[in-house]
Amino acid sequence: MIHHRGFIVVMLVVTLSLPVMAQEDTANDFNSLLSNLDIHGFYEIRSGYRMRKDKYEKDMSIMEQRLQLDISSYLDWADFKVKGDIIGDLVEEQADFDLREAYIFTRPYDFMDLKVGRQILTWGTGDLVFINDLFPKDWQSFFIGRDTEYLKAPSDAVKISLFSDLANLDIVYTPQFDSDRFISGERLSYWNSNLSRLAGADAIQHTDKPNRWFRDDEIAVRVYKNINNYEYALYAYHGYWKSPGGQNAAATKAIFPDLNVYGASVRGNVGKGIGNLEVGYYESDDDQSGKNGNINNSELRFLAGYTREIGKDFTAGLQYYVEHMLDYGRHKDSSPSGLNRDRDRHLITVRLTKLLMNQNLRCSLFIYFSPSDKDTYMRPNINYKVSDNLAVEAGANIFFGDYPGTFFGQFQNNTNIYTALRYSF
């Protein structure tokens, strides 16, 4: 799948650039593309093990070599970039190619930027908590201990940015729905509500994913403005729940129901630190009444965060986040297998980051804790830069919870530790 779409994107980018190049002196352009070529990347080895026996998954949580190549160049009228990872994966026992970026960027007018192709997209104010950022996430990479960069999965999209004194506008159009790389049971065990037990490789979630070009599409819009260094933004999204948000009536396949999101955020200096607020209304469009137990309920989501320095090279961040189901009673009554959560899911996150040894050693801890789900997810990490090119890293993904079916609690048996070595060039 990944290969296939990556190929389409590269072809699309090439095709789009051809007519423009033809107008110019193509040979000249080709020469400048070559002479402006900039190649970087890294080679990485990463290995990790489960700390608990998981009868549905391998003991190895991650075991891979990865070569990332980042190739960029430019012409007068545009920038070009292709970034991809070649992966030798010993857990899945296969070689893989993950095309992360392949795009053309251009500034056709003073008031406009345009980015076309495969790209990583991020907006919103949360720290590892997302409300209005509905671009695809790779939760699997996140939980098995890949670099945080891999939490963001690429989108095949067109991003149009318009700038004015009044406000700025971003429009992202994704012609074919890009879902999250969600937990399917392949690498991580999870709570399967149909089986009412933990499951994994024995019960891989099959999905019925919207995949028609230009029909099953997504559009995300952001209007934003900086007023006295407070950043205000309004957001809208029309598309689908990014991870499965329900199942078909026969309960054989997970589905991605229609979703609209409307939200707002603000971020700026508060006292000695940075404060942020973000809200979002999740309208589960296939179940407006909230009666269908097979489809996610509509929700209100709210986030408040604060980050500040608490010592030399020592930063602390605190966030409070809540998901409020709008038709909880109806949803619960009609849910075929019962519900594993309260109406409100409260979540508190804490981030501590300390830099030592001339900032070459970074110790960090990120904690998600839900008082309503009674579960916790901790991400300790230590990264040391041996030299400008070489870094070594160790960390863990630790899950625990009182109940087997809660958001983080279900991953208890996936608790893992990992180490990595990365050479950048």
Place this chain on the structure above:
Amino acid sequence: MKLLPAFTIILVFSTALFAANDPNRPEKITDVETIVNKANFVAYYQGKDGKAKIKMTITDKKGQTRLREFIILRKDIKDGGDQKYYVYFLKPVDVRKMVFMVYKHTDIKKDDDRWLYLPGLDLVKRIAASDKRTSFVGSDFLYEDVSGRNLQEDTHELIETTDKYYVVRNVPREPDSVEFSYFNVSIDRKTFVPVKMEFYDKKNKLYRVIKSQKVETIQGFPTVVKSIVSDLNTGSKTVMEFTNVKYNINLKDIFTERYLRRPPREAIR
């Protein structure tokens, strides 16, 4: 005061100012505030904007070196007042294309605004900026050395006037807010370039020295193109070299989220 003259510009007025005097016997100024203001101006505010490529070589006491390379763009909102900085990283490679942006506020009650753009995640982060006396990119230079220490934070005393230099002692008004008890700055009497800064710890022991090793006149502006900071406690030192220094480049307002996410091409190439 403060070194790092490069993205700084002395207005044309510097020439006019000194033309009246015999260049070899500069007028002797006795008012310390005039001296520190001029030095601050020369170090940080020359021209209305500027650009430079900076290479930092950090050498620890064992002799291991690390390299930082970045392009810095500066625009003054007000001479001697607020400024905006844009820093585009080239090296080390793992932070290549990262952008750091600062709105510097000289109002002592107001913290600077800082942003960081991480290209791998396409993430625009806001950074809390309360402590300016932390290391800049792991070097021996501090944030405050790079963007300038607010003159209002210290009291200034002219302790010596030699043939070539004014020596000014700076004592923090809030001693608990910093790690030094005072620092002396030697300021060139002709150009007002701060050529040496010596920091003394709470026991009055010299522990940190910044020296301007090479000064060039660029577009009429005296510019420190090489400086070195030595940390006598840790044995570490950092050499900072400026190349491609240009003043008055008519920088438009690139200090926005638009250019954080995608740098202005003319400015970084």
